[in-house]
Amino acid sequence: MLTYEPGDSLAHGLDPRAKLAVQFGIAIAVFSHPTARGFAVGGAVALAALAAGRLSPVRVLRAYRVVFLFLAVGPVLGGLALGDPWFRVGPALESARAVARVVPVVFVSAVYVRTTPVRETRAAIQRLLPGRIGRLFGVGVGLVFRFFPVVLGDLRTVRAAVRARAGERRPLRDRVSRVLARGLQRSQLRADRLTLALRARCFAWNPTLPALRFRTRDYLVAALGLALACAPLFTLVPGRFIPIG
Known part of the structure; x- marks a missing residue:
C-alpha cells in the first residue's frame, strides 16, 4: 500500500486542490467515453501523472496487486456461460472495457497518495467544503489515510505469525478465520488507543492547517482537470437532440 513520501518532484510541488481536480476529471472522462480515444486520453494522463510524481508503474501494480487481480477476474466471469458456448467473447470484451476505465484512475490516485501529505489533503477538503461538513470530511479522510496502512500492517503481522506456527498445515x-479474528481484535484496540490519543491532545475541529496557494502551474493542472470533467459535454453535438412536440 502506497503512502506519502517526501520528494521534490513536480507532483510534490502542486497544490492538492489542483491534483484533486485532475482525479475527478479523469474519472469523469474515462467513464463517459468508453472508446479507444477515451482510453488513450486516460492512459496519457495516467502516464503523465506517473512521470510528474516520479512513480514507477511497476510499483503501483505491486502495491495495488489485489485491486488489479480483482479487476482482471471481471472479464473472465463476464464471458462465462452456463451452457454452450461456455465462454462468450462479446460480454467478456464489454467487461474488459469497463475494467479498463478503472486502471488510469487508480494510477492517478496512487500518484496523489504518494505525493500529498495528509494535512494538505485535509486542508484542501476543508477549503473546498466549508463549514462543519468540510471539517467532518477532512477529519475522516485524514484518519483513513493514517489508520488504513496500520491495519494492513497488522494483518500482515498476524499472517506471518500464523505461518511461523505451521499455520500452512x-x-x-x-x-482465514484466525487472521480475520486477530486482525479485527487489533484494529479495535488501535481504535481505542486512537480515541484516547485524540482526547489527550484536545482534538479540535478547527486546527491550524497548512496554507495553500495556487501558482501558475496549479492553474494549468486545474484547467486540465476541468477540461477532463467537461468531456461529457463534447458528446452533445448538434443533430443529436430529439425535438419535442
Missing part, C-alpha cells in the same frame, strides 16, 4: 477456512 491448517485448512484455509481455519487460517
